[in-house]
Amino acid sequence: MLNFIKRYLAIMVVIAVYIWSMVAIFVTRASEAPGDAIVLRIGHWQLEASVREALDEMAAEYSAIREANGLKPVIIIQDAIPEMTYAQWATTQLMGNTAPDIMEVGAMLPYHLWVQYYNRYFIPITRYVDAPNPYNAGTDYENTPVRMTYKDGMRNSYIEELQEYMSVPLSQFGTRIFYNKDLLYKLTGHEIAPTNYRGFLAACQEIARHKDESGQPYIAIAGSRYHLPMWEGPMFDPITYGVVRVADFNRDGFVGNDELYVAFKTDRIDFHYPPIKARFKMLREITDHFQTGYTGLTRDEAVFLFAQQRAVFMTTGTWDARSLQAQAEGTFEVGVMDFPLPAPDDEYYGDIIEGPNYERLTGGFPFAITRTSKHPEVALDFLLFLASRENNEKLNRIIGWIPAIIGAQVDPLLKAFEPHLRGVYGNLNLFLGGETWIKWLQQYTLYQVNQITYDEMVEEFEPYFEKHGLKDLMEQQKDWRRGMQNNEQYLAGLRAKALYSDAEDQESNWIKYRVLSASRQIWPEINRTRQLKMLYEGPTIDAVGPYEYSDEVIDKVRERIKRELESNEQSDTSLHSPS
Amino acid sequence: MVVLLAVGFCGCAGVKQDKDAATLLKEGWESYQLGEFKLAIRLFEQAREITPENDPLYPDILYGLATTWNLRRPNQDPALAEGYYNRLLELAPESELAAWTMLGLARMKHLVPVGEDPDYEQVRQGYYNVIETYPDHLAADEAFLYLQASYVQDLEKTSAQKVVDQVTKFIEQNPDSKFISPCYSILSTCYEVLDEPEKRLDAELKAHETAEVDPTNPFQDNSWRYWMLATLAEFESGDFDTARLYYQKLLDEYPQDIRVYSVTLALERMDRIEEQIRQELKQGS
Numbered sequence A: 001m002l003n004f005i006k007r008y009l010a011i012m013v014v015i016a017v018y019i020w021s022m023v024a025i026f027v028t029r030a031s032e033a034p035g036d037a038i039v040l041r042i043g044h045w046q047l048e049a050s051v052r053e054a055l056d057e058m059a060a061e062y063s064a065i066r067e068a069n070g071l072k073p074v075i076i077i078q079d080a081i082p083e084m085t086y087a088q089w090a091t092t093q094l095m096g097n098t099a100p101d102i103m104e105v106g107a108m109l110p111y112h113l114w115v116q117y118y119n120r121y122f123i124p125i126t127r128y129v130d131a132p133n134p135y136n137a138g139t140d141y142e143n144t145p146v147r148m149t150y151k152d153g154m155r156n157s158y159i160e161e162l163q164e165y166m167s168v169p170l171s172q173f174g175t176r177i178f179y180n181k182d183l184l185y186k187l188t189g190h191e192i193a194p195t196n197y198r199g200f201l202a203a204c205q206e207i208a209r210h211k212d213e214s215g216q217p218y219i220a221i222a223g224s225r226y227h228l229p230m231w232e233g234p235m236f237d238p239i240t241y242g243v244v245r246v247a248d249f250n251r252d253g254f255v256g257n258d259e260l261y262v263a264f265k266t267d268r269i270d271f272h273y274p275p276i277k278a279r280f281k282m283l284r285e286i287t288d289h290f291q292t293g294y295t296g297l298t299r300d301e302a303v304f305l306f307a308q309q310r311a312v313f314m315t316t317g318t319w320d321a322r323s324l325q326a327q328a329e330g331t332f333e334v335g336v337m338d339f340p341l342p343a344p345d346d347e348y349y350g351d352i353i354e355g356p357n358y359e360r361l362t363g364g365f366p367f368a369i370t371r372t373s374k375h376p377e378v379a380l381d382f383l384l385f386l387a388s389r390e391n392n393e394k395l396n397r398i399i400g401w402i403p404a405i406i407g408a409q410v411d412p413l414l415k416a417f418e419p420h421l422r423g424v425y426g427n428l429n430l431f432l433g434g435e436t437w438i439k440w441l442q443q444y445t446l447y448q449v450n451q452i453t454y455d456e457m458v459e460e461f462e463p464y465f466e467k468h469g470l471k472d473l474m475e476q477q478k479d480w481r482r483g484m485q486n487n488e489q490y491l492a493g494l495r496a497k498a499l500y501s502d503a504e505d506q507e508s509n510w511i512k513y514r515v516l517s518a519s520r521q522i523w524p525e526i527n528r529t530r531q532l533k534m535l536y537e538g539p540t541i542d543a544v545g546p547y548e549y550s551d552e553v554i555d556k557v558r559e560r561i562k563r564e565l566e567s568n569e570q571s572d573t574s575l576h577s578p579s
Numbered sequence B: 001m002v003v004l005l006a007v008g009f010c011g012c013a014g015v016k017q018d019k020d021a022a023t024l025l026k027e028g029w030e031s032y033q034l035g036e037f038k039l040a041i042r043l044f045e046q047a048r049e050i051t052p053e054n055d056p057l058y059p060d061i062l063y064g065l066a067t068t069w070n071l072r073r074p075n076q077d078p079a080l081a082e083g084y085y086n087r088l089l090e091l092a093p094e095s096e097l098a099a100w101t102m103l104g105l106a107r108m109k110h111l112v113p114v115g116e117d118p119d120y121e122q123v124r125q126g127y128y129n130v131i132e133t134y135p136d137h138l139a140a141d142e143a144f145l146y147l148q149a150s151y152v153q154d155l156e157k158t159s160a161q162k163v164v165d166q167v168t169k170f171i172e173q174n175p176d177s178k179f180i181s182p183c184y185s186i187l188s189t190c191y192e193v194l195d196e197p198e199k200r201l202d203a204e205l206k207a208h209e210t211a212e213v214d215p216t217n218p219f220q221d222n223s224w225r226y227w228m229l230a231t232l233a234e235f236e237s238g239d240f241d242t243a244r245l246y247y248q249k250l251l252d253e254y255p256q257d258i259r260v261y262s263v264t265l266a267l268e269r270m271d272r273i274e275e276q277i278r279q280e281l282k283q284g285s
Helices: A002-032 A049-068 A083-095 A111-121 A181-188 A197-208 A228-247 A257-265 A274-287 A299-307 A318-328 A376-386 A389-399 A412-417 A434-448 A454-476 A480-500 A503-521 A523-537 A551-576 B002-018 B021-033 B037-049 B058-071 B078-091 B096-110 B120-133 B138-152 B157-173 B180-193 B197-209 B223-237 B240-253 B260-284
Strands: A038-044 A074-080 A102-104 A168-172 A175-180 A219-221 A311-317 A334-337 A363-369
Touching: A038 A083, A038 A376, A049 A074, A049 A376, A049 A389, A074 A376, A083 A102, A083 A111, A102 A376, A168 A376, A168 A389, A175 A181, A175 A228, A175 A318, A181 A197, A181 A311, A181 A334, A197 A219, A197 A311, A228 A257, A228 A274, A228 A311, A257 A454, A257 A523, A274 A434, A274 A454, A299 A311, A299 A318, A311 A318, A318 A334, A318 A412, A334 A412, A363 A376, A376 A389, A434 A454, A480 A503, A480 A523, A480 B021, A480 B058, A480 B096, A503 A523, A503 B138, A503 B180, A523 B138, A551 B223, A551 B260, B021 B037, B021 B058, B037 B058, B058 B078, B058 B096, B078 B096, B096 B120, B096 B138, B120 B138, B138 B157, B138 B180, B157 B180, B180 B197, B197 B223, B223 B240, B223 B260, B240 B260
Parallel strands: A038 A074, A038 A102, A219 A311
Antiparallel strands: A102 A363, A168 A363, A175 A311, A175 A334
């Protein structure tokens, strides 16, 4: 016996632990849910207390509605996983077939991995989002397909590689500047933060002149390496919109990295082009009011400075709104303001800045249903419940976020987050890959911390960019044929789907097949030649810039107007001549 | 443990025996679509084992095997794929899948490994074979598109003129082709090369009118096309009426589009230049 134990001790321990863990899981699960209830597990990375409260409250309401309709109650169990470990957790759960019924998706892992995961582990919901949401019955959306009830049309839920909608987003996000209203008033006398750029800078300067009780100077803006992109995206980058006028050679409305490179190489543009120079000037003017060494600081350090009332302004997103409010409760009042904009008559920026930044509406907080769910129909029904106008408003009111559904009311604090749907956008994509990008990061980082001037940065980077850019771009794109092969693999699957699908879906699948075959497989070689011609021979546009008229076009317009004027004159003459 | 494995093995064996060829074929394609190529091949092979060569399903199974061996990455086997494709053509040259099979063979010649260039003579011959053998099949129309694109891809005037002739003839003879819209798009590219802006705009307008739209795809909207038509009309043809029409359509149908601001600038720009010319002409007269 002793020998037996000695021999098999290790395996017996493993078996015992396995049995113990099974019993523990069974007992825990049984205690979480009554015998007749359907249990739905939901995994997400939102550790904010308000999110968990909101989901619990909505789940209780959902369950009550089900019971009132004679259906089994539903218990929702949340797995709130920290962002740092969500990727590993999601991967192991999905691969081990132990994933929750519903999972928050789309972030923490690279996009291409999510595409693979969607394909293998999640249920497509296209046919359900094309139908009306039953929880919108009795409203204006009673007959509207689910996807059309979304502010962004569920654009981000559609996975183009799969040609399917995969997730149900429940909120919207945006970034703005938060500020300490009491401290701003105390230091500057402003009750409301100035939204004019010069006024904002003046307020920052005024704040920096004051010291707190311990003799430490106040910081105007709490910054960190986490926060800088939240200034760059909405405030600095849109200044470069004007680059479109000289470098958008294919006139698609955007400046590609290849187009920008050609514009530099052919001397159509340089770093002294006013919109480019202005972008970096504004960065300097704003970051001069950040605390020293901000590029080495983390998000938490900046938030701490703000919460401790040592800084007045801080930019962040809707996701932080409620927690900042909670931290400030009883101490100071939190205000939210839009990014300050120079006035049209501003001496320097007036002629350069054309408007506020464009903000695309995109749904966030998206959930998908796993293939291993024992109750996928209930999981879907619960998500539709949360995506109805009334319930989406309620869910987001509890959390403190912006609803994703059209017509759902927004919390007053978040009114300032209403996106700008008419505005300008950045057109300075310097990313060509390889050495030029490393060089850029080195120089730009030094400029950010004021160790080199703008001219020094330009002198160091611009010749390097022009000399090595082409090699980097070619290297980055050398695998373009692989994209065609991936498309071919995908299209063969889609063709099979069309060949073998039911009559109901067949035509739709063939349309998808034809549209994608034509759009993805015909043009890569042509576009490749077009790009090479542009890179080696320069743009073929005759006029000075892509959005300027050639002499031939002006002549055509002149001829037409001349004809119109002559025709008007003739009709005037005939009207006034005696009959 | 041994018992458990044995039970599992028996279970799997049981499943294998229960499934008919049609089910295995269906599951094979599902596995292919999930990127599970090894499993797809196993399922197609199982279907082949239980299906006689004269069974109507046999070509479908060969097609599944050929496609998977051709397009799986990594571990593709082009020689094996070609063998399956050719066997299908021998056994069932009249089947629905024969045209797709011939197109598959042509595409194999076209989609060469990364870093290599296709032998365009061979590629084109492959497409000609599909067009000549199955002239009324969708695969032939697709082959025609790839063929013409292979000529125009050098963006040289001589090739472009040849393609204009071929595509114009195709459109006349096949007005109901499901690929008519991309044909017009190819024509537009040719006219761009030939520097004929009015014809280019006309081809793009027809491409737009005949385009198939998948209504469930939010990325497949018309905003980019409206923008392209408007800018072509404004800057290439000097046709401000058409430009205004499509800028306005973009504004009306896509009020949240990123280019809305640029559209308002364009409308103002055209008004301004027309007014300027009008004043000049009035002063001149």
